[in-house]
Structure formats: structure tokens, C-alpha cells
Amino acid sequence: GIGTFEVEVYDTPDQNPVTPIVVCEDESVILANKDAEILASQSPTVQTRYFYTFNNARDNISPINKNSNLNPPVGTSTVFVRLTDTANQCFSIVDIAVNVFAVPSITNPSPLSTCGDNNSTEFNLNSKIAEITGNNVNYVVAFYNTQPDLVADNAIPNPEAYSSVSKTIFVKVTDPTGNNCASETTLALNVLQVPGNDTVPQLLEECDATGFHTFDITEREPILRGTTAPNEAAFRYYINLTDAQANNNNTINSPEAFTNTVIDYQKIYIRLNSTLNFDSETGIACYRIYEQEIFVRPYPENLLKDTSYKICIDIDGRVVNQALIDAGLPDADYAFSWYNGFDAIDANRIINGNESIFTTPVAGEYSVKITNITNSALCSTIVNFVVENTLIPFSIKGEPSELIAFGIDNTITAITTPQSADFEYMLNNEGWQQSNIFNNVPEGIHTLTVRNEFGCGEISTSVVITDYPKYFTPNGDGYHDYWNIGGRVGVDALNVYIFDRAGKLIKDLTNNQSGWDGTYEGRALPSDDYWFKVIYSKNGITGEYMNHFSLKR
Template identity: 25%
Template structure:
């Protein structure tokens, strides 16, 4: 039985490899401690993989499903996940680009190294054209877990690449473990990922339905809807992809690209049968099948768009005889305002992109419209459906593998175990005998570009013979011719950057007259350049930059060849060291002769390939470099041009020929230094003003010093300075212009002078003239100081630094009480710095202190008064006011009243000081009371004591309280003892006095106060009688001087509160009456 199946593959088909590929740098799987320290903060561990090392070409996608990491320690308080980055060869200097993330899981408790499997619920797609990826295992702290978030990564003993680290709030970019503060060169992190690849440009049994060119995904202008609800779709004619009418097409997965995705986003692939009348003819009944609903993890800009691969849990079978299908990606509605999904696309595409909304707030609502109809014709959705086509009547299908840019391809058939024999015809007669093969999995190298029909006659184990025919396009990528490097001189010295690279011929050289050629150019940083290149471009990488060229056919942009050339920058000669030349000249006419030969030699640096030329300011070339006269007065700009004869790069700059006038070194006064030991050497030369004196008002100058032998001294000179040549030393002082190095000189003479020799004067003493001030004889002070020396100046100052007269007055009064120190400075007249200093003291002796009273009192009855003074004085003299001397001893008897004077002397510090004191002796008469005046029974009862005598008296009426006033007022009635006494003890006198008065009220309440009423002082009047009446005149009580008083009772009964009257007869002829109040 013979059956035949013919498959025409004209556009885009590829072989889907199911074999899993593990990317790892570790040797073996035995985990060990890495030596990495622990950290409780967020951190990550990474490895770099070059995809070509694992058989993944730039025309293949790599779909990552899982990863592994070795962990030595975990306390179940941190999450780990995987980030995949696209990186270039300049990593880590260049920034990684995130391709996808996922697999986050809480680490268990780990105490010994073990391998942790990280599953990706949504596979991460590494697009074609990616050469290197960074696999980062990221750790995040579980903030709600009280355990330590420290995680320690494990490794293997051997590894083939570098381990990278980031985080712990210390390392904010990826750093090699060899460059850590504490390097760990053999960290060998155990990190790997596993996935599968497929070649987007291969042909075979697996077919991809796509209108997109390559995997160069870009953002689109397609809007998204809050809460989801949009449907994105592409239409496909199956025969255009090699699926014939008698074949069914089994779709087992789909791919879609998004530029950003919100939270809680879910999508579903739906496959519909359609006809040429789409979208008008589309109905829900046309649905063939759907994928499961899948979550798309959140990500946002500025990351690049990502491709998402959805493996269908239940493949969708498109029955035979269906010509067209719609592949729809549904962004399912979700509650809230998230679930945004922004679909991505490619720059180039075939066919239309379609959009439909199931959300009321978004258009087009419940109808499909093309993006062209929506006003966005350039949107090319990235949507693919991947599966296999098969003739249900033939149990075999052909599989073809190849590299898109190569004629060499491999072939196989499905169900090889059911093949008894097979015969291949590759449709390439030009290949001779190689055109046929009986191998089960042959390879063939096609002879040229073209369409080839491959036939396979299969004898099956079921006894039937089947024929498989497939037509493929063999189209090798355009040949990339080698381009010579382009050279240019750098724009500025030492930058390595030039803006004059001539690329005007590059495009014609690379295309070489071929039609339908697509050319892409990329700079050294991977940035795409304009095509064709501009006539002149600038490099972005200093000195040498690789420009990469990709060539493809316009209808096969993903299948390209590469070549490159270098932009090489020729460095400019170094002119950075050219300085202005200064010639001091004679300072009169502004012209001088300069020698430029040495400058030329310095610029050439013995390099024969450098040509150096100089030009005057007027543009004329300077030919005689040995003697160059400036042509502009004082200052001329000279142009120097240096040409590299090998690279033809030249650079020029200017410098100045400066004719500088000489500075001025002012004449200096001689310095006189004090020679304190007559050896001709002085350590006291004051050099503090030398530099200022030498410079005057000049600025920008430098002062230097040289001794008599020309040896340079320190600058500034030490201050004070010590001469090295006895008696006189000459120092040369040089003033130099620091910009021109021109200088002038003057001399400084250092001359020594003798230091005065002085004596310390003796201390001077005198007697106090008042307040510690005295008069001193200073007439001999100067002679004591200097003797018979001459040529000296003497200065006196007090302890406060106040200058005193020189010479001092012969009689000098001290200005500080009791003791004063006078400081003395004796200078050599030739040098004020040559001086000697001393001091002397002035001491004021206190006068002997006389401790006598100013007055002494003596009663007339006493014969004399004996007094004494300090017996330690050296002399005493007591005199009366008539001049008579009454004693020459320390004591004396005073008899007469009058004024006396005592003179005493005391010898101290060799001088006798005298003091005197005058005092009086007063004799007093005995005091006598002549009369005592009284006033009683009144509002102001008083007593006045009248006395006689010449003493100093004081008075009292109670014998306790004395006063100088003889009047006592506001007294109560009663008996008083009027008394006078001499304050100096010369006797007393007294007299009893009675003041009669009565209380104004009676309060008989037995409190001890005013319980009885009686006339006060009545006890001194034995014949007195007192009668008490009520207000009606009724007599209530009779009292005598012996009675206690009236208690307010009448016949034993208390009388009421009221006013009561009385009459009193004292029995001495005096009587009076009044009234008082009874209060209860």
C-alpha cells in the first residue's frame, strides 16, 4: 500500500526540541560551605551563562521552567526567587536588563547544605538574539516572621566561572566575590536553571503560526483596560504555514508578549475557525478550543517587554479541511481596577492585528476591529500558536533541523521505531551521490540557495510504504564581507573620542550591489545606529570601538550573518606641558632673545615621527630657534604645531614669550643684636620685618636668603636669628618674581651690641603718711643700678605697666598702698633689644597704732583716771593741753578735765615711725530729779522728769527700759518709779509717781481680763471713795482703795450690758466722775 503526503513550508516553521537543557557552571552536585557570611537583609547571589556554551544559538529562544540553588543554612524566615537578566560582555559595568522573575517560595528550616528546587509557574522566555544571561537568586525577608532572616548559600568545590553578589545594604550593584571587602575567590555558588530551546527559523514537524519577524519585542501604542476584558488576536491561513487541507493541526502551546502587566492578571488562548468574511462571520460557535487560564505575574516599566509561553494542558486540535483560524489572547475581566495587560509587538509583521473588548468602558465593545481601523496601523501584536500538523492517515512526519544561515541541515522522521527502511531524496542533483541517503537521521549540505523538495520513502512495520514530501526554502544569510578598520584623529587630547570617522563608503562595501539586503549597525554598547551609516560618525568608546554589522534578506530578517570593523582613534601629540617662556631682559625696552631649541626637543621626546614648528604672532614661521626675538613688545603669543607624521594627526597651541622687568629689592637697615656675653654672637636679631621691608608694595614675589658663602638659608629667616659670624654678618636678600624667575638682591647687615650689666637696688622703706602711702628717697637708685656705665637708657614701670619718670624723683610717693614693685629696664642706646631687667620694692611701714578712746568720763567724786597703752612701743609722751608732760611711760593718771595728747614711736625695718592721738577727760556731776510733771485721767496720760546736772543722762519709769527722752506718753493709770541715771556711771535719782485713771469697760466672764472694774492707782489713796450708778442714778456699788473692784453683780445678780456711771473722791481734795461700759 502506498500513501503520499506533501508538505509545503514556505514562510516560518521551526523545530520544537523537548529535550531539557540545564545551564550550570558547577562541577558535580556535592554541596559545601561557600564561606560567604550571613546577612539578615535582602541580598542576591548570581551566576552568568553564555548561551552558546550550552548549544543555544542567537536564533533560538530559551524557555526556563525551573532553577536550583544550594542553601547551607536557613531559619524559615526568608523567601527566594529567580530573576533572569539580559547582559552584555561589559557586565558588570553595563546595566542588566530584566527579562522575567518568578518562583518565589519560603525557604524551609535548613541546617545542612541541600539543593532547593525553584519552580516557575509561568516560564521565563529568553528571546532569540540574547547571548548572555545573568541568573540571580534573590532573597527577601519575611517581615512577619520572628525568626532570623539569615540565609547562607552553598557551593561546590569546583566551578568554571565567577560568582556574583549584591545586597545586605552594602553592595548595591553586582560584585564578584573576589572583590568583596573580605574576598571569597572560591565561593562557587550552586545555581542552575533548566529549560528547553527552539529555533525560530528552523523547519520541521513542529510549526509556528506567526506574522512577527524575529524576537525583537517593542512596546506598542495599544491601550489596556482597567479590570481587563480586552481580546487581542491574529488571523492565520493554515496553508501559508504548510498545513494542508487533509491535515489536522494540533496546537500545544502559545506565546504572547506584554510590555507591562498589572496585579491579578489572567489570560487564556482561544482558537476559532474563521473564513474570509471575518470578522463579520465570527460567532461563539466557531470556537475550536482553549488553553487553561494562566496567571501573568506583575511587572511594569521601565523593564523591556517580555515573552510569555503557555503550554496547553489540553492541546487544541484544529480538524482537517479548516483553512483559516483566529488565535485570540483574552485578558480576562477581574474585579477592581488592576489586571491591566499592555500587549507588545514587533516593528515588522505581516497581516493585521485585531482587538475586541468585553468591558463596557473600552472599545471596540463586543466586535473585532483591526488596529488600522482603530487608528494605529503600526501595531503588530506578538502572538504565536505552536503545534504539529499531521495527515491522520500517515503515521509519520518529517523533521528538519538546521541553522538559518547555513546550507547544512539534518533530517529525521517521527515514530522511528516503526521504520523498517527509509530512502531519502534531497532534491539537490548538483550534490551528486550526496543527494540520496538510506540513513534514519541523515544530514545534507545543500549546494546553493533555492527551494528544494525532500522525499522520504518509508517502509513501515505495518507492511505499508509511505512517501513523505516536504518543500523547504534553503536560503543562506547574505555573506558579510570583512570591512577594514576606520581611523580618525581624536578631537581633544587624551579623550580617545573623534567625531570625524569617515563611514561614507561602509554601506556600499557591505551591500556590494546586492538587492533585498537588510543591514543593521550596532555600536560598542549595543545601541543600533542609522542604516546606512552617516558620512561621518563619532565613537562612544574611547580609542577603539567595535561596530557590529548584521546582514539579512529583507524577507528573512531573523536569519542574518555578522561582521564588524573597528573605529580606532589616533591620539594627538601631547602639548599639555607647553609653558610660557619668560626672559628677564634689562627691563627697559620690552624686547629680549629666547631659545626655543630645548622646547622643541622636549616636545619631540626623541621621536622622529613628530614634526614641530613655531610661528610668530604675525603668522611667519620661526626658522632660527636658537635666537628668537619677540616681535611684539613685552609679550608675544607664539603658535606651536606638532604633526604626527605616521598618523597625520596634528595639534597646535599657543604660549607666550614674556619680557619681564626686574623686581625691586629695597635697601635694608642694619639689625642690631644684643650680645649678652661679649662673644660677638647674638641670638636676638629681630627679622620679623625683613621680608616686608625688602618687598615694599610688590606682590607675587618670593624672598630668599643666602649667607656670605652663597649657601641658601631658610625663608623666612628664623625669628629671632642668631648670627654665625662674630660682631658683623652680611646676608644677601633676593627678591624673585615667581612667574618670571627674575630677581634683584640687597644686603642685610647683622651687628652685635653689648648687653648692659646692672645691679638690683635695695628695698626702700618709709613710714605711712596715710592709706599706705609714703615718701621714699630714690636719689641713689640709678647709681645702684648702673654704677658709672654710660650709653644706657633706663626705664621704670609700675606693676601695671605704667611708665614712670626716668630718673625717678628724688622723693617718690608709692601709688600702690603699703607695698609696690618698680620694674627697671636698662637698654643699650644702640639697640633697644639689647637690655637687662630687674626690679626693687617700696615698703610702707604702718604707724604704731594707739588704742585709746576719744573721750573718757570721770565722776566728780573720783580723784583720777588711770589709763595705759601698748608697752611694746619704743617711746611714749603724755601731755596736757597746757603743754605739761604728765608721763613718759606706757601708762598715765589723768586728773584734770581737758584735752590730752599721746605721742608714741616704733622702730621697724631700721626706721622709727611716730604716731600721736588726742583725747578728752570729762568730769560729771550726780544727776538730781527736781520735779516730775504728770497728766492723768486724760486721753494722753504722761510723765515728764525734770533733772539737774552736767552729765549724759537717760530715763526710765519701769527700771528696765531706758531712753534719752525725759517724756513718757500714752500711759495707763498706776504707780510708776521715775528714774534718771548718768550714762557714764556717775549716779542715779528716782521718785515714785501715781497716775490716776479708770478702765473704759468691764467684761466679767472669768477669763482673767477686765473681770473687775476699779480706779487705777487708787491703792495710793487710802481715804478714797468711789460710787457706781446705773444710768437712772441708782447707786449700785461703793468701793474703797482696799477693794478688789466691782464684778458687775447687784445683790448677787449680774447686771445687763450697758453704760454705768461713777464718782470718785481721792481724799486729797481731788474728785472726778465718768462712765464705763459693762459687756457680756
């Protein structure tokens, strides 16, 4: 027979493209989260079911629980979505690309151990990057103080110079070429205590006049080592800092007997290496470097006199001035101890003798110990000296005190009371001499002086020599412009007459105290020898003397 039927054609759900799912391998996927995107333009009666294969989606078998956490494999895979319109049971199938990126492949690092002091040090965290990343230059590594800092991405700002105590920090490794997928790990930081004390070595000081001395520069080792066990530390000694820093073999061979190579002062560098703790990255032992200063101090300078010191004694043997001994060095920088007898024997120390100046009224042998107190070397010098009595001149007279020296030797002898080999003598201001005899004393009034050469008194007297000058030079220069008899006060009366070679009277100087100026009746006479005649009296005795002198122009 013939029948009829109706055919109804319905539209299948839209097959709109779906954006791929992109995740890292450590992230899970919930397919239901794609429903909103897939159903956005569909009829409200359309429902989704997800399948691993197209055939399963077509046959509607073995669906995926779209609300479960899925962990797709690394790489690109496809999930199929069956869109079924429940109003008419028509369906469509669309596919979704699932791109899963691998997280960075990293190594859990070994602890970072760095040398430090007082339980803290500066770490170079970046030194661990190669170990963590396996030298993968595409990875980006960041370090974090805490896990919350890692979550907040609050990274340590200066990982190459990170100050810290021993602790564990957090590390995130990101692959910018792989969806910025990241791996996480931790890094243990260990502060390795450097050996020895954090101190400055006490100076090494010795006394030596040469500026060089042999030192035991190891004597500070117990102090420098501190609480570090002897078997956990090794000392090395260097002249140069760069050698000490390099820990090379340019060491001082015999530090127990080291003679400084620079005069007076030198720095030695002491490297104290740990035999227990080593930097994990460099393999260098933890260490300290000390600067050991060594000084070779001079002995105090001896500024005492080589000769004896003197006590001034008067003619009756009484002490007028005590002997004064001045060490010549400041009390602020030196200590002084004075002793009876030589060589500064302790039993002979003089009480209260502790300043740079010492006085005594007693002659004898003495000594002084001078110690430099400006440094711990306390270098001392012992100086022996002698104190002697010396006489003060009491009186002096010239012998003779008045000399009419016409035609005789003009010699004056100083006669003193008392007499002493310590006296010096001087005529006028012509210089001191040891002899008390003065020869060829010219005409005139003179001052004769005696003094104690050690400063114990000085007295003077006058002597008169009546005589004539052998020449004069009347040229107006102020020197020897007049000729006359000198020392006129040495006679009671004096008449002086000047003649030329022919015996003609040129000048009568009897009442002329200034002398002859070389002229006659206002006319200058020529250079020549002229004669004179002297008639004098002394103590009622009259004498006469004639001779000649030169006029020089």
C-alpha cells in the first residue's frame, strides 16, 4: 500500500571554534570550566559531554567526568565535545586543543655554605643558579625569604649580596619559553664561622738602636686563635697583604725569628686559616687576616754632657750654686730615676729623683736611668756622670795694674784669688783664653776679666798701659785718625813733642788730649816717619823717652 509520513529537519548545535586549553604540567584541568565559552551562542537546551576520542564522542560512550581534576600529559592533545540539543537529540562535535607545558627541570641544590662571623655573613645566591638549572640559560631564577614571599612574588632584591644567618630560603625557576611554567625548591644557607678572634693584634715592640730587631711574631697566636681549637686553625705569615689575600706560598719562613726588613716600623700580615670550614662554592678555607704592627724603638737620647758637672764653691768652701744636671728630655714623654754611683743600681736610687732636672750639692759619681714611656717598649738608657766642685773667682788684679811701657814689653798677668784651672781670662772683649798672661798689650785703658768656665762667677778690673802707637792714618775714616800717647792716666804728668826728620817741632801735645791730626799750620804733611819726645813723671820720679812713628796716607 501507499502511506505518508512527515520528515522534520532540525539544526544541529553550532560548531564554533573553542580556544585551546593551555596549562603547565603541574596544573590540573577541569573541562567544565570550558562550558561557558562553548555554550555561549547555543540554545539553552544544548548540553555538553567531553570525550578523549572522536569515535567515543560520536557514539556517546566513555565520557570524561568534566568536573574532575584532569592531568593531561605534556604536549598537545585533543578533547572532543559532544553538543546535544535535548529538545531534538541532534548533536554536533567540536574539538579542543589541550597544550600542556613541562615545568622546568631543576635540581635540588646542595647547601650554600659561606664563611662569616657572629653567625651572619653575605651570601651570593646566584652562585647556585647553574647547579639548580643544570646550566639552562633560558630559565629565570628568583629567591625568596619565605614561602608567603614566593606566593606574593616578593623576591630577594640583591641575591648576589644577601646578608643572612643560617636558614632555608625558597627558590622559583621559571621558563619564559614554556608558558612561564615554574618549578620550586629550597636552598639551605649555612654560615661557617671564621676562625679566631675579631681583634687587632697588640703591637710588637722592641728596643734596638739600629732600627732592626729579631721578633717572634708567633707570640700573639693564642690570643688571635681565641676559642678556636689549635687543630682547627693554621697560621701563615706574610710581608705583603696581596700575598696573604692570595694565600700563596710567599710566606715568612721563620716567623719565630723574623728580623724586620723595613727600618723602625713594619706591618706583617697574619692569615689564620680554618682546617674545618670551607666555602662550599670556592673550596677556600674560612680565614681571617690580621695586621701585626712591629716597632723597633730607639733608646732615649743621651743629652748629658761628656764633661763633669760643677758645684760652685766660694773661697771659704761654701756651696753657692748646686750642680744642675738637665737630661734635656720632656717629663711628659720620659721617666727619670737618679742614682748615687754609676750604673743605676736600684739600692742607690735617690728618693724624689724622678724629674728631668736633678740638682746636688755633693760632689761624686752619679747615674740616671731614662725611660721612654710613650710606648710599651719602655726603652731605657743609663748614663753615668761625675759632679765636681769648682771655685768662684773672688778677686782679680793686673800685674802690673799700671805699666809705663816706653821701650819695654807690654805684658800683663792676671792674678786671681783663689787660683783655679777652671778659670778663663779675657782682655776687653777679645775672647777668652786659658792663660792668664797677655802679651803685646797696646796702649790705653783695658778691662781685665776672669770667669769660671763652668758659669760659676765672673769679675773684672782695669789695667793701664802708657805707650805710643807705631803708626796712624789720618784719612778721616774714623780709625787711627789721630796720634797720641795712650794711657795718659797712668802717669802724673806728661809732655809730648813731635818733630820732623830735620828736628823741627811740629806739634806740642802736652795739653792736647785728642792728639795730632797729621797737619802743620793747616797743611797736611806727607807720609813719613816722625819723631816724638815724652817727658813724664810718676810718683815723683821723672822720665824721658824718644822714638819715632809712621804717618801713612
